[in-house]
């Protein structure tokens with residue numbers, strides 16, 4: 001006989017845990033083993049509730065609001081290193097480890113993670129992978145999907161499933177590591193990942209160059225794309241973004257600013273900085289070297305999570321469209337950062353915005369992005385707006401395939417319901 | 426051509442299938458005569474054979490749609506095929522049906538150097554794209570040794586690697602989007618010219634799925650900047666063991682070469698006989714070690730590598746400094762490496778190229794292990810492989826006519842792959858599971874892992890009609906291989 005279960009309801013107060021978008025969890029599980037995590041998932045599924053995986057809670061408001069009542073499953077107590085054969089340049093860790101801790105472990109062997117993550121003291125590896133986060137060095141180091149070679153995750157069946165493996169080349173089975181990266185916790189709770197890591201660079205430099213004439217931006221970007229330099233990052237900041245990012249490190253000036261990041265051995269970095277002077281045909285730029293670059297890398301990475309105004313977007317464009325895309329955004333209403341080499345534009349709205357006004361602005365820039373083969377997502381906005389503004393954009397044709405994959409791995413729609421794209425309703 | 430041209434032995438259902446396909450594609454794009462079909466009974470994996478009922482050559486996406494819909498209407502399986510260089514039987518038409526040859530879809534549709542992508546049809550041969558990019562300052566990084574023959578659609582389906590994927594990543598790291606015809610005949614655009622699109626990374630899921638999620642008709646590939654310069658070193662060792670210890674040493678020292686390939690004595694001799702590049706035929710093994718990037722950093726790196734080579738009793742015999750990959754000496758050394766499989770024909774009538782992966786630090790161990798296997802099974806094993814990735818390609822030499830040798834060759838393969846698993850590696854780094862390695866899957870994955878993969882398979886390929894019996898051991902299709910021979914109905 002079927003046990004009668006009462007469908008859970010949204011609790012009022014954040015007794016258990018926040019879920020983001022002003023919703024609260026019915027319960028908080030903080031398992032210390034994978035078995036306990038499976039038990040928690042099983043229990044919630046049996047009771048008809050949803051499961052909301054959480055790590056460092058740095059991105060709970062990302063995406064659409066939680067769709068139905070459910071429990072938070074906090075993975076942060078699962079934080080061991082499973083295997084670190086450093087001479088193989090791979091590491092396998094549990095997903096709840098914070099990015100800072102992971103970086104520290106790698107640094108002991110003179111190695112590093114290839115992903116820029118905001119708030120690394122709080123953010124967990126699982127969360128970074130689930131959101132597919134990236135920062136300025138994506139141009140040189142690739143996306144999280146390029147680092148991950150193995151994944152384990154707990155599905156709504158309450159079993160831990162794996163894909164990929166622990167070696168750098170492997171085509172056995174379907175590529176679950178890629179599928180889970182950027183899946184926003186909607187396919188399962190990521191419990192473990194194996195990553196490719198690389199040696200720490202011998203030297204680094206960040207060049208900070210105010211640009212007088214933003215109209216010449218495209219020329220500059222094109223020149224950089226074919227310059228003799230091999231930067232790992234080149235960002236372009238609007239005046240207010242330059243102040244936000246550069247201010248704390250004493251560089252902020254109200255000017256459009258080009259930031260070029262270089263990492264390699266010391267000879268190569270010296271050579272590239274010299275070469276930049278020649279190619280730029282000027283010398284009035286600042287150069288930070290080696291350890292002094294760290295705070296600026298952090299600021300460049302964390303611009304995306306700043307909250308200078310009511311909402312923020314991220315556009316993905318062809319690099320050749322970046323300059324035109326930036327050109328017609330009023331500098332006093334937006335702080336803008338372009339990871340220009342990969343065509344990602346981070347847009348922070350400034351000042352007061354009405355919902356209608358924001359909706360129109362988003363729709364306009366989204367249409368522009370989509371026309372060029374790109375897209376625009378709303379990374380942060382007041383929860384009520386999310387009922388009107390499709391934060392992930394208009395439906396794409398391949399979302400139908402995505403829905404089929406979602407149904408295959410999570411038939412009851414237990415995992416992070418509501419959050420991501422293409423769910424019915 | 427009409428149905429009446431079908432041989433009388435064909436059943437009327439087969440005749441109707443041929444008639445429908447002919448009406449859709451034209452007679453010049455449909456093969457159904459037995460002697461023409463035999464060419465397609467196997468790919469680079471020769472141990473199993475099966476003849477398709479029909480082979481078709483669509484010339485555009487709409488043709489593929491038409492073929493897939495006809496197959497569905499007739500309830501027959503279909504399997505895509507590029508150049509047929511698969512070494513895992515990926516194109517084997519298990520259960521017959523229609524083989525969809527993509528080789529007439531061979532246009533390069535767009536090259537955009539500023540935004541660093543190209544759009545190609547699935548049948549474009551890998552090296553055609555490379556050639557058309559010479560002088561533009563960018564290139565398509567995946568360079569499988571078979572690149573003069575294999576198609577980019579095939580590279581996508583197998584997630585192909587190559588010598589230079591050590592530093593630059595494999596095919597999946599260089600694909601931004603796909604056009605596919607799904608198993609029910611719908612055209613879907615996945616991903617796009619811009620890398621991130623909201624939604625699941627379906628591009629990442631489909632690359633490497635070995636044709637089980639549909640027919641790839643177009644590929645949007647990423648183009649990478651050419652390095653400013655490079656150094657390609659030829660390091661010579663007395664023993665295989667020293668050479669692979671040097672490989673582990675280089676990786677452990679934190680150097681990421683662009684390529685790091687190993688060739689053992691048996692292969693050196695075969696390659697020398699074929700190409701006369703000047704490899705030392707007495708050497709136990711050679712390494713081809715390449716570093717690239719900014720010239721300013723290279724001498725230092727090359728020096729560090731030379732020292733590691735010496736520490737492991739090796740000697741750098743040649744050092745080619747280059748500015749472009751078009752320089753003759755550069756091309757000669759890589760031609761020798763990439764044609765090595767071809768040269769092996771001089772040594773043995775038949776061979777089976779295995780594909781296993783171990784953590785790179787386990788290379789010395791696995792090579793010793795393979796020597797043991799060679800002795801135990803009394804088969805010769807040659808080695809030429811992507812050492813820097815820990816990706817082995819033991820080439821097991823045997824005579825197809827001798828069943829006992831075939832059995833021993835198969836046993837040797839299994840022993841080696843089992844050891845790769847034991848060391849924490851994989852049973853395939855780039856060639857795929859195909860039909861060859863279905864039985865290995867349960868050794869690598871748990872029933873829960875396989876159930877999840879099967880669920881995804883069934884969601885995207887519900888009737889299982891597209892590339893049946895590939896990649897996953899489902900539906901009782903795991904083929905018995907202890908009695909090798911012709912699986913064809915011939």
Ligand SMILES: Cc1cc2nc3c(=O)[nH]c(=O)nc-3n(C[C@H](O)[C@H](O)[C@H](O)COP(=O)(O)OP(=O)(O)OC[C@H]3O[C@@H](n4cnc5c(N)ncnc54)[C@H](O)[C@@H]3O)c2cc1C
Pocket residue numbers: 468469504505506507508509510511512514515516527547548568569570571574575576577578579580581582583584585586587588635636637639640641642766767855856859892895
């Ligand atoms: C001498 C030699 C050297 C090789 N070296 C390498 C190497 O260095 N690295 C490496 O990775 N591989 C290598 N291979 C293996 C092989 O070349 C690769 O797997 C290649 O990617 C296959 O391409 P193809 O066009 O020949 O595909 P095929 O052999 O025709 O097909 C391979 C698989 O892909 C599927 N497929 C083909 N086209 C499509 C499509 N359009 N849509 C969907 N599915 C499709 C097929 O069904 C099959 O499962 C080598 C092979 C040989 C013979």
